[in-house]
Amino acid sequence: MSGVTSLGVVLALGFFLGMRHATDPDHVIAVSTIVARHRRPRHAALIGVAWGVGHTLTILAVGGGIILLGWVIPTRVGLSLEFSVGVMLMVLGALALRDAIQRVGEGLAHAEGDDGVTHSHPHRHGDYVHSHRHHHHPDAHPHSSEATPLARLDHWLGGMKPYQLARPLVVGLVHGLAGSAAVAFLVLAAIGDSWWALAYLLVFGLGTVVGMMVVTAMVAWPLAYASGGLPGWQRGLRLASGVVSLSFGLVLVYRIGITNGLFGANPTWTPR
Numbered sequence: 001m002s003g004v005t006s007l008g009v010v011l012a013l014g015f016f017l018g019m020r021h022a023t024d025p026d027h028v029i030a031v032s033t034i035v036a037r038h039r040r041p042r043h044a045a046l047i048g049v050a051w052g053v054g055h056t057l058t059i060l061a062v063g064g065g066i067i068l069l070g071w072v073i074p075t076r077v078g079l080s081l082e083f084s085v086g087v088m089l090m091v092l093g094a095l096a097l098r099d100a101i102q103r104v105g106e107g108l109a110h111a112e113g114d115d116g117v118t119h120s121h122p123h124r125h126g127d128y129v130h131s132h133r134h135h136h137h138p139d140a141h142p143h144s145s146e147a148t149p150l151a152r153l154d155h156w157l158g159g160m161k162p163y164q165l166a167r168p169l170v171v172g173l174v175h176g177l178a179g180s181a182a183v184a185f186l187v188l189a190a191i192g193d194s195w196w197a198l199a200y201l202l203v204f205g206l207g208t209v210v211g212m213m214v215v216t217a218m219v220a221w222p223l224a225y226a227s228g229g230l231p232g233w234q235r236g237l238r239l240a241s242g243v244v245s246l247s248f249g250l251v252l253v254y255r256i257g258i259t260n261g262l263f264g265a266n267p268t269w270t271p272r
Contacts, residue, residue, distance in 0.1 A: 011203045021204070021207070023215060026085055026175070030245065033092040037238075047168045054172025058177045059205050063181075067188050081178045082252075090245070090249035093243065099242075
């Protein structure tokens with residue numbers, strides 16, 4: 001009975017450790033650049049769920065291979081997986097900066113070229129943002145609100161918008177690849193029994209889903225507040241998320257590629 005109780009405690013601990021794992025800086029930074037594009041905490045929470053599902057899938061796949069099949073991750077492969085996280089953070093940061101700078105440029109163009117009658121400014125159709133010249137007197141739009149690429153895709157997909165969850169799912173998959181070896185080695189050493197270790201990985205993954213869902217909803221709250229009357233602050237938050245993501249990615253790439261010797265003759269790797 002005490003053995004069952006101990007395993008129950010270990011599994012409960014795995015769930016809470018999974019929630020804590022979701023708050024690792026590289027995880028939060030990556031999803032923040034995605035959440036910055038959304039204004040509703042509910043949508044942000046779904047992004048967190050997608051990230052957690054992707055993370056759990058690779059934790060189970062790679063960790064299960066290590067635990068059940070005895071896979072050995074070579075040093076250079078392990079470093080490459082962690083290096084991919086740095087590259088991904090740089091890409092996410094660059095995309096966020098591009099969007100923020102583009103919005104600032106459109107705002108400046110509007111301020112300089114508005115004649116009070118015919119003008120151009122960015123506006124939104126669902127999650128699709130673009131700009132074109134139009135009149136407000138009378139209010140005439142050159143196209144229907146449904147005549148946008150995302151609106152057509154939304155209609156074709158029945159309004160479920162699963163493609164919006166593709167980016168956080170892929171980000172979660174990459175993060176899971178980079179962290180699965182460390183989690184699997186630690187769990188197998190602590191538990192010993194392969195099937196219980198696999199159950200721990202599953203509970204750990206569920207914890208990351210819940211943890212990231214909470215994190216993304218919290219990140220979205222200031223963005224939702226800013227969208228109500230502080231658009232400048234919202235642009236600033238998006239710009240900041242891009243700068244932080246790009247900078248963190250650069251540091252991670254340098255540490256893995258140069259300090260840990262991924263591109264050298266004698267690489268060193270300790271699963272984290």
